[in-house]
Amino acid sequence: MSGDTVIEAKGLTKTYGQAVAVDHISFSVGRGEIFGLLGPNGAGKTTTILMLLGLTDISAGEVTVLGFNPAREPLSVKRRVGYMPDTVGFYDQLTAADNLRYTARLIGFRLNEREKRVGEALERVGLADSANHYVGTFSRGMRQRLGLAEILMKGAQIAILDEPTSGLDPHATSELLGIIRRFKAEGVSVLLSSHLLERVQSVCDRVALFSAGHIALMGTVSELGREVLGAGYVVDIEADGAGLAERLALIPGVSGVEPTGIGKLRLHADRDVRPEAAAEVVAMHGRLKYLGVQEPSLEAIYNHYFETKPDEAPKEGARHAA
């Protein structure tokens, strides 16, 4: 195992009786990387996470987390890994700070360190003012932030977040994603699962698309876009000038030009052709109003992938939801 890999899974499998929840998946997460496990409910994301933490038995395969085997050395793994479960819960009758103090005592921090870490963690997720409020009064977004505070307080090297943004309003979501980005800035690796593809697209370095217990696709979002959507790049251009469409079509790499409105054209290309397109418009003395490249969206990749491979499409209700 190289020094830069923090999670390494090989052929990880989980079966419940006859049902296979996770089927021979392999992936690795590097230090300081944000890795997304994406896919519909019931695709095996949460089960994978629980296996990484040693909270459920591994049926077959191997996994190492920071060099430890979660099934044999769960305490070493759990001491170094922070976990925020789907719909994280806290003790409503305790204050936010007391909830964190309880966790800190379970981890084994001494009194002085405990108070320092709890205070800092609450400060960093913006809950310092609510530290002595009962968690029972907290909104869902605040609970999620408290969950992240717990991981910060723990000083975890890996943060595992299960559906961190589900059920949050857009403002709370962007706040949460901001905190997750700061994890990365501090060298903490993040493994997050979500079924909300476009939300996590913006934070993930690499993603693995889950489907019915398999990893269907894995890589960076743009890699997946090229792989699945083919001629990956779509460039939108808004400019005037007669015969512009014909000239743009001659740019090497452009496979098609279609008008999408008055003075608006869409180019399909196998690479980013924005510089050449701009040069053509300027050469024609045209006026360039808009030029943009569409990032391939995960949603498009996902839908396209399962349209072309219907036999691998996630079956609704095939298993209980996560």
Add this chain to the structure above:
Amino acid sequence: MRREGSAFNGLGVVMLKELADHLTSIRFIILELIVMLIAVGTVYVASQDIKQNVAEDPFLFLKFFAGSGEQQLLSFITWLTLLVPLMAIGLGFDAVNSEHNRHTLSRILSQPIYRDALLFGKFLGALMTLAIALVVLWLLVIGLGLLFIGIPPGGDEIARAFVFLLVTVVYAGVWLALAMLFSVLFRSAATAALVTLGLWLFLAFVWPILSSVLAVVIVPPDPRYAALGLQTPGTVVLQQFLARLSPSTLFGEIVLAILDPTTRALGPIYLSQLQGAVLGSPLPLGASVLIAWPQIVGLIATTIILFVIGYVVFQRQEVRA
């Protein structure tokens, strides 16, 4: 292969947290109020009785616990037999399923502790809460007893009362372990509470009646004994065996042996066993404990077995909601 680290990592933390939760909960305040009422009420009733009837009894003080005469139904021990299971079930029925339902279980178990620590810590925390309530109740009864009759208890009486206190805590442990078992088995706290209460009602009230009926059905009484106005030994032995499957029966027998020093045996006695006995003379404490020893061991064993079943189920349970 051995598991890494100690199963008791975090045990003390969980126990203290549970204890703090219980002690500050509304449940416990209500519990303490009931304890106060029972202590005052039963000691008052017992003192009225003692003043009238049993002024020369050498074990006067134990009457506060055991009750006597026609006031038996209002005695402390009657109330305690009712109250202790209710207290234990009240503290234990939502021990594990509430963690599931509040979505705190997976978060807590992702900390560097084993499930052992969580379950055992919860058990010890609740048991300590019960022990605190019972000690308070015990001290109240002794204190009020002193106030009402003004005669200090003797050393043997205090020793017997203390053994009685310990046994009561063990008895509470049985119901606590049962309630926690159901809190592991049933995801809904209401279901767990109802099932535990139902089982308690069955074991405490229905089973003693049912056991005598069953004994008569299985071993029909011999008409020769019936003609002499005696019970058939086989039937009685079976009836007692069946009845002793209920912890309530065991507790009742222990209490009888500990709080009544004249108790010589629990169950049928043969005439040969009475040879040389001075009937009505008190036994030393050691002998009384010896009489009830199998029952005491039975209660402890029941607690351990129930806890172990709950433990095994909990270990194999999936943490996800």
